[in-house]
Amino acid sequence: xxxxxxxxMETLLITLDIRARDYKAEKSVLKDKKSxxxxxxxxxxxxKLENDQKNYVGVLSRAKIMDEQVRKFIQKHPHCHIVSIxxxxxxxxxxxxxxxxxxxxxxxxxxxxxxxxxxxxxxxxKFIPKSALDPEWxxxxxxxxxxxxxxxxxxxxxxxxxxxxxxxxxxxxHFHAFELHLDCVSKRIVNKAKFNKAVSKTKSEYxxxxxxxxxxVELNPKLKQIGxxxxxxxxKRWLKGMERIFVPLIYLFNNRLVMYSYERQ
Numbered sequence: 001x002x003x004x005x006x007x008x009m010e011t012l013l014i015t016l017d018i019r020a021r022d023y024k025a026e027k028s029v030l031k032d033k034k035s036x037x038x039x040x041x042x043x044x045x046x047x048k049l050e051n052d053q054k055n056y057v058g059v060l061s062r063a064k065i066m067d068e069q070v071r072k073f074i075q076k077h078p079h080c081h082i083v084s085i086x087x088x089x090x091x092x093x094x095x096x097x098x099x100x101x102x103x104x105x106x107x108x109x110x111x112x113x114x115x116x117x118x119x120x121x122x123x124x125x126k127f128i129p130k131s132a133l134d135p136e137w138x139x140x141x142x143x144x145x146x147x148x149x150x151x152x153x154x155x156x157x158x159x160x161x162x163x164x165x166x167x168x169x170x171x172x173x174h175f176h177a178f179e180l181h182l183d184c185v186s187k188r189i190v191n192k193a194k195f196n197k198a199v200s201k202t203k204s205e206y207x208x209x210x211x212x213x214x215x216x217v218e219l220n221p222k223l224k225q226i227g228x229x230x231x232x233x234x235x236k237r238w239l240k241g242m243e244r245i246f247v248p249l250i251y252l253f254n255n256r257l258v259m260y261s262y263e264r265q
Contacts, residue, residue, distance in 0.1 A: 001117065002043045008158045009111055010202040012088030015154060017046045018059040019091065029060045030067070034091045038118050049198040061234035062183060062255055063092075066153055069181055069229075069257065070096050077147040085132045086155030089115060093125060102146075104128055106137050132167055133159075138174035148178040157185040160207045161219070168220035177263040180223065182216065185209040186253050213258035227259030 005013065019035035022028050039046070070092065074080060079100050084090060087105035097103075102124045105115065112129035121127055130137040132155065141148070150171060156164060171178065187209040194200045210216065212228050232254045236247050 001041050003114060005111075005114075007202060008204045009088075009108060011154065011158075011199060011204055012090075012111065013042075013044060013046065014049050014055075014198045014202075015059050015063070016089045017049060018056050019063065021056070022060055029064055030095065032091055032095065034094050034118075035089075038089060041118070049201055052197060055196060055198055057235055057238045058231065058255065061231045061238075062153065062257075065229055065231055065234055065257060066151065066181065066183065067092065067095055069227075069259070070149065070151060073147075073149050073179060074098050074101055077149075080147045080149055081141065081143040082149045082151060083141060085150060085152040087111075087115070088154075089118065090153065092151070092153075100124075102126075102143075104141055106130060106132060133163055133170070135170045135174060138170065141175075148175060149181065150178050151181045153183040156182055157190075157206045157208055158204055164208050164216075165219040168216065168223065172220055172222045172262055172264075175262070178261070179226070180260040180262065182258050182260075183255055184213075184216075184258055185255055187211055187215070188253055210256065210258060212256070213260075216258060216260060223260040223262050225258065226261050227257070229257040229259075231255050231257065 016035055017039060019030055019032040020039040022030055023032050023036040070082065074096060078098060081102045083104045083106060084092060085106050087107050088111060093103045104126050106128045108131060109129035112127050115127060126140065128137045128140045159167065171180065185206050189195065190206050190209040193204055193206045213225050217223050217225055230251055232247065232251045235250060235254060236244065239247065
């Protein structure tokens, strides 16, 4: 199956490829069989993405920690509704589903069309073919009074700061309450996507980053920060011997998960 994506949309193939290769590894982290099956069906030269070991480990650490935090939310709220923003060909629903949650995948129409080739909608899964910056997508979410979690992995760093603010305002303007989990790059690598070999191949750029997350609250003071995790907390377990001396440096440049809550007064 031929797939042609350009720019930021093409970056979804980077994470898909890494999850697929992880599944075939001797000690798989995510055990993501679905991603491996999808890669087998796609006619695309994944070798051009030049995923090095650093990027491979980084993507797996990010996915693992974000899965853990989503599962914690689900454990507290077994019937919750979860919105995945910029979902691409992500398989998080398959990895965390408890059999009772409801899930929404939001992405550009052309990406959702590709998603439909590999995933099915159902009573608990809905695809929303809209940009995250189009407030119309919020009308498709009906949490039926259940707790709402909004998750975004590998998206917000590609938005200019004014679009990040617009996205955050869409959330607080259209939902009464939610928890928000955002994967962000470090402020230190904004405008430096060229140092990620795979991302540079897609001609994408990082426009927004954070230190420990206060930048999000500065853009929308209605949000309350409730958590921060540097993905190096998991990444460092992959390092051996002398490599560990670089851990403090990796903390400065690695991606981080920032978490917020909102409740309309």
